[in-house]
Amino acid sequence: MNFLQTIILAVIEGLTEFLPVSSTGHMIIASSFMGIASDPFVKLFTIVIQLGAILSVVVLYFKRFFKSLDFYFKLLVAFIPAAVFGLLLSDKIDELLESPLTVAVSLVVGGVILLFVDKWFNNPVIEREEDINYLTAFKIGFFQCLAMIPGVSRSGASIVGGxxxxxxxxxxxxxxxxxxxxxxxxxxxxxxxxxxxxxxxxTTQEIQLLAVGNIVAFIVALLAIKSFIGYLNKNGFRMFGWYRIIAGLIIIALIYSGHNLQII
Incomplete structure (x- = not known):
């Protein structure tokens, strides 16, 4: 992996981490197209680079993270399912990270769900984080676990679950x-x-790649989060549903027409 490839993947991560389209899935597909070899560092990079994008949340919602202990307890309760399943299924998750076909199928299935989610759940009663109770937070945590399947989307699964x-x-x-x-x-x-x-x-170069990737992902995610919230409030999920379906079908067509999209 070189610095140009790192920047491309970081931009993709920053743009897609908070959209219901699967950032990991997009990085897997982008890596396939760029011919990036599947080795331990690349698998590490795919996970670690997401931290840069996630830190943008702390910056944008800084005051919320220092509001009350109750806020942290809710996050801890919601995090428990991912912690348990992440430890139990770590090896299987690594295997799935090498499968563009898994990503493609997940994109299509998730896209179909997003086409209808606004109609299914159109009578909300909880408008603020403060009104989320611990049981609800725990249940959202289980929905988040679906994103251990590449292509599902962590944000999409937890948002729809919520x-x-x-x-x-x-x-x-x-x-x-x-x-x-x-x-x-x-x-x-x-x-x-x-x-x-x-x-x-x-290696020293790999440390540099991780640093550059996280910085780029952080900056791009800062710009993406607020835009997504505004769009979501006004338009809902339908556009993301169609995007996922089209992208997934194109990838499936490429795979079955003989194009080798497996990570080298």
């Missing part, structure tokens, strides 16, 4: 953003631990 539990689109989206912070910190820490546990080391 809306199914009577959260408004804005409240569900913001809680999804907040929940991403402990989730991605933990995912990054575990990935780094596993990387070193398996005997790998990070």
């Amino acid at each position: 809306m199914s539990l009577k959260l408004s689109r804005k409240a569900a989206a913001e809680f999804s953003f907040f929940l991403a912070v402990p989730t991605m910190f933990a995912a990054t820490a575990k990935k780094l631990f596993d990387f070193y546990k398996e005997g790998h080391t990070i």
Whole structure:
């Protein structure tokens, strides 16, 4: 992986991390098209780079993170399912990270759901994070676990899950953003631990790639979050649904027409 490829992947991560289109899925497909080899560092990069984008949430919602202890307890409760399933399914998740076909199918299925989600859940009763109780937070945490399948979208799964539990689109989206912070910190820490546990080391150039990737993802995500919230409140999920379906079908067509999109 070179610096140009790193910047491209970082821009993709920053743009898609908070959209219901799967940032990991897009990075897997982009890596395939650019011929980036599948090695331990690339798998590490795919996870760690998301931390840069996630930190933009802390900056944009700085006051919310210092509002009350109750806020942190809710995030902790919502994080528990991902922590448990992440530890249990770590190896399987790594296998799926190498499959563009898994991403494509997930994109299509998720896209179909997004076409109808605004009609299914159009009577919200929870408009603010403060009104989310612990049981609701825990249930949203289970929805987030669906994103362990590449292409599902962590933000999409948790937002739709929140809306199914009577959260408004804005409240569900913001809680999804907040929940991403402990989730991605933990995912990054575990990935780094596993990387070193398996005997790998990070070179000076790879450290530079991680630094550049996280900085670019952070800056792009800062610009993307507010735009997404505004668009979502006004227009809903339908456009994202069609995008996912079209992108997924194109990838499937390429795979079955003989194009090798598997990561080299």
